[in-house]
Amino acid sequence: MTSPATDAAGAPDFPEYAPVPAIAKGAALNEHGYHVWQVERNLYAVTDNVYMSAFLTTPDGVVIFDAPPNIGHNIRRAVDEITAATGLTNQVTHMVYSHHHSDHQGASSLFGGDIVRIGHEETRRLLLRDNDPARPVPDVTFSDSYTLETGGERIELAWHGPNHSPDNIYIHFPDHDTLMFIDVVNAGWIPIYNLNLSDDVIGYTGAPAIALDYPWTHLISGHLGRVATREDVAMHQQYIADIEASSREALASVNPGPLFGHYGENVWAGVSAYLDAVTEHAAAPIIAKYTGVLGGADIEVYTRTTTFAIMQSIRLDRGPSGPVHP
Numbered sequence: 001m002t003s004p005a006t007d008a009a010g011a012p013d014f015p016e017y018a019p020v021p022a023i024a025k026g027a028a029l030n031e032h033g034y035h036v037w038q039v040e041r042n043l044y045a046v047t048d049n050v051y052m053s054a055f056l057t058t059p060d061g062v063v064i065f066d067a068p069p070n071i072g073h074n075i076r077r078a079v080d081e082i083t084a085a086t087g088l089t090n091q092v093t094h095m096v097y098s099h100h101h102s103d104h105q106g107a108s109s110l111f112g113g114d115i116v117r118i119g120h121e122e123t124r125r126l127l128l129r130d131n132d133p134a135r136p137v138p139d140v141t142f143s144d145s146y147t148l149e150t151g152g153e154r155i156e157l158a159w160h161g162p163n164h165s166p167d168n169i170y171i172h173f174p175d176h177d178t179l180m181f182i183d184v185v186n187a188g189w190i191p192i193y194n195l196n197l198s199d200d201v202i203g204y205t206g207a208p209a210i211a212l213d214y215p216w217t218h219l220i221s222g223h224l225g226r227v228a229t230r231e232d233v234a235m236h237q238q239y240i241a242d243i244e245a246s247s248r249e250a251l252a253s254v255n256p257g258p259l260f261g262h263y264g265e266n267v268w269a270g271v272s273a274y275l276d277a278v279t280e281h282a283a284a285p286i287i288a289k290y291t292g293v294l295g296g297a298d299i300e301v302y303t304r305t306t307t308f309a310i311m312q313s314i315r316l317d318r319g320p321s322g323p324v325h326p
């Protein structure tokens with residue numbers, strides 16, 4: 001690893017940011033570095049203020065929803081803490097995968113081989129491809145929807161197309177007033193780079209409306225320190241809609257002619273100058289609007305890379321990519 005750049009006095013030259021807005025504040029962590037709380041009845045969430053997973057305690061055993069390695073062994077500690085307090089078994093019987101990504105499932109193998117793992121059929125395919133012993137492939141798979149019934153509880157899993165990843169599913173707890181949907185909306189924060197490192201721009205930007213079609217009060221969204229509300233989803237949608245509008249305006253107003261003219265035969269330099277100018281023009285008002293409103297908004301590279309991805313999707317998916325040569 002390299003060390004951060006230093007200033008003239010030799011002190012680390014870390015960028016400065018505005019204070020985190022109140023809406024983005026995390027939970028108070030215990031001495032192990034986690035916080036676990038009751039979302040609704042016997043459904044609990046656990047966070048380290050960066051990642052979040054969930055579990056359901058029942059008389060027949062515990063169902064875990066995602067096992068981020070960042071939380072790691074603290075998932076077990078959180079389950080033990082809650083089941084000891086409620087007098088229920090701490091035996092884990094099932095694990096549900098929201099999607100295949102290692103940063104959400106890389107602690108799955110800590111729970112051994114003697115549990116039932118459930119995931120989308122594409123999750124299984126991708127995990128077979130990735131061949132990671134930390135993420136055992138799901139034994140039970142589905143294509144469109146699956147109902148898990150265990151311990152007197154019901155959980156509805158559904159796949160509504162690719163979004164953040166090809167296999168990212170909606171996990172609805174109809175009797176807990178809760179939806180779990182990972183890596184799209186961050187409660188109180190903007191997405192990190194490139195729409196939260198997402199594969200499918202159209203799928204990602206359309207997913208929050210699908211999430212809102214479900215009845216729920218609590219959204220477990222996979223990151224940061226609190227469960228999201230419907231208002232958090234609406235703020236996220238507004239942020240994305242603002243980027244879309246700003247990108248369209250920038251595409252219509254930045255003139256590529258002088259940029260390509262300047263670089264002549266180095267056409268790739270012209271492409272870079274043009275797309276960078278459109279991105280900067282589109283992102284600047286969004287960064288200004290959301291700084292102090294949503295966490296991370298003044299970490300400008302996040303909004304710039306998300307804007308670049310949305311602007312490219314406007315050109316390439318929706319079209320037109322540019323004027324037709326006369």
Ligand SMILES: [Zn+2]
Pocket residue numbers: 099101104164165183
């Ligand atoms: Zn992911």
